[in-house]
Amino acid sequence: MTSHGDDQDVIDVLTTDHRERTGLIGQITSTADPEQRRDLADHMTGEQAQQFPQLRAHVSQADLVQLEGEVETAKEVAPTRPHPNAPDAELFHKTVGPGVGLVDRLGDTLAGRST
Numbered sequence: 170m171t172s173h174g175d176d177q178d179v180i181d182v183l184t185t186d187h188r189e190r191t192g193l194i195g196q197i198t199s200t201a202d203p204e205q206r207r208d209l210a211d212h213m214t215g216e217q218a219q220q221f222p223q224l225r226a227h228v229s230q231a232d233l234v235q236l237e238g239e240v241e242t243a244k245e246v247a248p249t250r251p252h253p254n255a256p257d258a259e260l261f262h263k264t265v266g267p268g269v270g271l272v273d274r275l276g277d278t279l280a281g282r283s284t
Contacts, residue, residue: 186220190212191253191257
């Protein structure tokens, strides 16, 4: 899924942004500083306002529908909270991630938290 012209590959942009966001989430969850929490909200708003429209402009509707299904499937087994010390590697996410998600959901249920 490469964009047209001299634009950067959309997947590269989203992957880089995801890594940055994961680090930011780890920092924010470890602090009670309201300013840092606002930074996360601003970052996510920017993603929704800029990157998602770029993705929609360069990816077919059929691919977007397929991607939506894959994201929803991943959400069902993904961890429910950030784990900033976990490796950011595809193999880790595919093999260990679902187990971490299961433990997170169990902890959420026992603590009465909604996920």
